Amino acid sequence: MSAEAVAALAAVPHTPGAPKPDPILVADHVTRRFGGMTAVDVQHIEVQRGTITALIGPNGAGKTTLFNLLTGFDQPNSGSWTFEGRSLAGVSAARVSKAGMVRTFQLTKALSRMTVMENMRLGAKDQPGESLARALVPPLWRARETEITAKAEELLARFKLYEKRDDFAGSLSGGQRKLLEMARALMSDPTMVMLDEPMAGVNPALTQSLLGHIQSLRDEGTTVLFVEHDMHMVRHISDWVAVMAEGRLVAEGPPGTVMADPAVVDAYLGAHHDTDLGDDALLDESVARQLEREAAAEEQAHEEDQR
Amino acid sequence: MDFERILVTVAGELFAPTTAAYALAAIGLNIHFGLTGLLNFGQAGFMLLGAYGFAISTIAGWPIWAALLVAVACSTVFALILGIPTLKLRGDYLAIVTIAAAEIVRIVGRSTALTNVTGASSGLRGDSYKQTFHALSPFGEGSTTIGPFTYSNSFSNSWWLRVVAWVVVALACLLVWRLMRSPWGRVLKGIREDEDAVRSLGKNVYAYKMQALILGGVIGSLAGILYVLPRAVQPDSMGRPMTFWVWTILLLGGAATVFGPVLGAMLFWSVLMLIRVVGRAVIPSSVMSTAQIEQFGWIIVGVTLMLLVIFRPQGILGDKKELAINVR
Ligand SMILES: Nc1ncnc2c1ncn2[C@@H]1O[C@H](COP(=O)(O)OP(=O)(O)OP(=O)(O)O)[C@@H](O)[C@H]1O
Numbered sequence A: 001m002s003a004e005a006v007a008a009l010a011a012v013p014h015t016p017g018a019p020k021p022d023p024i025l026v027a028d029h030v031t032r033r034f035g036g037m038t039a040v041d042v043q044h045i046e047v048q049r050g051t052i053t054a055l056i057g058p059n060g061a062g063k064t065t066l067f068n069l070l071t072g073f074d075q076p077n078s079g080s081w082t083f084e085g086r087s088l089a090g091v092s093a094a095r096v097s098k099a100g101m102v103r104t105f106q107l108t109k110a111l112s113r114m115t116v117m118e119n120m121r122l123g124a125k126d127q128p129g130e131s132l133a134r135a136l137v138p139p140l141w142r143a144r145e146t147e148i149t150a151k152a153e154e155l156l157a158r159f160k161l162y163e164k165r166d167d168f169a170g171s172l173s174g175g176q177r178k179l180l181e182m183a184r185a186l187m188s189d190p191t192m193v194m195l196d197e198p199m200a201g202v203n204p205a206l207t208q209s210l211l212g213h214i215q216s217l218r219d220e221g222t223t224v225l226f227v228e229h230d231m232h233m234v235r236h237i238s239d240w241v242a243v244m245a246e247g248r249l250v251a252e253g254p255p256g257t258v259m260a261d262p263a264v265v266d267a268y269l270g271a272h273h274d275t276d277l278g279d280d281a282l283l284d285e286s287v288a289r290q291l292e293r294e295a296a297a298e299e300q301a302h303e304e305d306q307r
Numbered sequence B: 001m002d003f004e005r006i007l008v009t010v011a012g013e014l015f016a017p018t019t020a021a022y023a024l025a026a027i028g029l030n031i032h033f034g035l036t037g038l039l040n041f042g043q044a045g046f047m048l049l050g051a052y053g054f055a056i057s058t059i060a061g062w063p064i065w066a067a068l069l070v071a072v073a074c075s076t077v078f079a080l081i082l083g084i085p086t087l088k089l090r091g092d093y094l095a096i097v098t099i100a101a102a103e104i105v106r107i108v109g110r111s112t113a114l115t116n117v118t119g120a121s122s123g124l125r126g127d128s129y130k131q132t133f134h135a136l137s138p139f140g141e142g143s144t145t146i147g148p149f150t151y152s153n154s155f156s157n158s159w160w161l162r163v164v165a166w167v168v169v170a171l172a173c174l175l176v177w178r179l180m181r182s183p184w185g186r187v188l189k190g191i192r193e194d195e196d197a198v199r200s201l202g203k204n205v206y207a208y209k210m211q212a213l214i215l216g217g218v219i220g221s222l223a224g225i226l227y228v229l230p231r232a233v234q235p236d237s238m239g240r241p242m243t244f245w246v247w248t249i250l251l252l253g254g255a256a257t258v259f260g261p262v263l264g265a266m267l268f269w270s271v272l273m274l275i276r277v278v279g280r281a282v283i284p285s286s287v288m289s290t291a292q293i294e295q296f297g298w299i300i301v302g303v304t305l306m307l308l309v310i311f312r313p314q315g316i317l318g319d320k321k322e323l324a325i326n327v328r
């Protein structure tokens, strides 16, 4: 299913707001202003079902704000959007999540004074014991709790947090919290996950394995939309890239070519200038050389653009 | 100094109805604050409403179960009125609104316009609403002495009231224990830690906070009934200081623990009594009058609360490790 979905992207024009053959998320005229500043002004965007779409853009481009709007955590000044054909504008964050669109946060929200396992269990849905009356009668929810726990253990193992399951989430390192948040979001088997910088602070070895995990999510039919500054990662796993700058969607295309788009170069002047130099990926020499080549190519593209 | 008398007086406080009432009020507050992180600074308002609801409907001739329902209904409505506008906002708003609302309940209760209903500032005499509770007692008339303690069997500050009050406290502890270990309690805990995270996981945070506010408030109103059964309903004795003591008890015993509120209430009232009786026995009246010793006791309470928050913020039963986690 996802292979076809990905293949179908080949026919999509490389223009911002391009229509997709099978969009799961369609947003129109979404604007959000903070005082006089327009943080988001997206005229049209579609996300193809069953693919991994990266949303990139310089700092302050409005990526997180767009996530907040789409997931009900912030209210837009105008705009409408549908998820699987259902309008979600004005719908509360909890309902958006229940509808199958689950997000993570750029600034992690681990529930500090709860254990890692409790964090995970909270991510599950359809737990009858979450209603006050049924909570009083354990036989009504014990069986489901066992299922949830098994699923949580499996995910924790995959995210290398199994050893930490009985520790308080507040005692985890920054990267581990990112992992926990992502694993927790997956507890409900979402139709679409929106990850806000999921790999920030995660070491390269683990990043590799998680990238694999994200790809297998897609292969199982989950749609992934993620924000990321690490271009290496974007190139490596995304099927499609959307670029935002100053609130607007400025370019779209496959990862291999979108960075050469003059609009992107313009907006994103030197994609790697804001790459964190402490990033472990840079320690890898071949990656570093690749970055250099890219930077040079972009510089050239930029010069050509100016002529 | 008569050690035996001091010991008996202090020990009597451990299981006094007032201690049970405060323990129950703190259990309600624990559902608000310990489990959900709601800052309710108007628990005395819930207690006073419960007391009024029970006493006024009993005086009107209603049976005891109906009077209890009235108390529960009053506190539910009160929780809804407080919660609907504030639970969508940040926690501090609820704190401000609850302080003010509890004061409004007290001030309305004591206003002369309502003299025929609430008895205004002089309140409602105990004799006018105790009979239905008294009538349920299986212990009969007279009084009984068990060990050094002598109380009436059924009337007012009685053995009957002690039994009922502590059974209610035990049931409330059981309820909290069950809920804390349930998925429902887990959602509340999540809300206490980070509302937005819980929202992102598809839980209706507002509804959960409302449920917690109502549940804790209803328990508070039952505590109010226990509190007035051995005395009278006096609005001015159920004001801000009462809320403050309930908080002290909760923090002393340990928020988010099952038995913290009970231990806190027992310690609070027995130590306060100890200070008073020892003070009266050892401090000559030329240095401090009885009234001043009473005041001195409250000063100690305030200092204790300060020391507690500084040196043992998790309370006696709280988990140090849990509190050591730096939140956010
Ligand atoms: N609550 C707010 N109040 C005022 N301005 C805001 C608010 N939230 C975001 N902004 C502004 O909106 C713009 C977009 O912010 P946003 O967080 O969406 O950027 P971003 O693309 O996620 O950036 P980054 O890559 O650094 O995370 C920024 O200029 C920011 O200052």
Ligand SMILES: [Mg+2]
Pocket (backbone or CB within 6 Å): A063, A064, A065, A106, A196
């Ligand atoms: Mg951001």
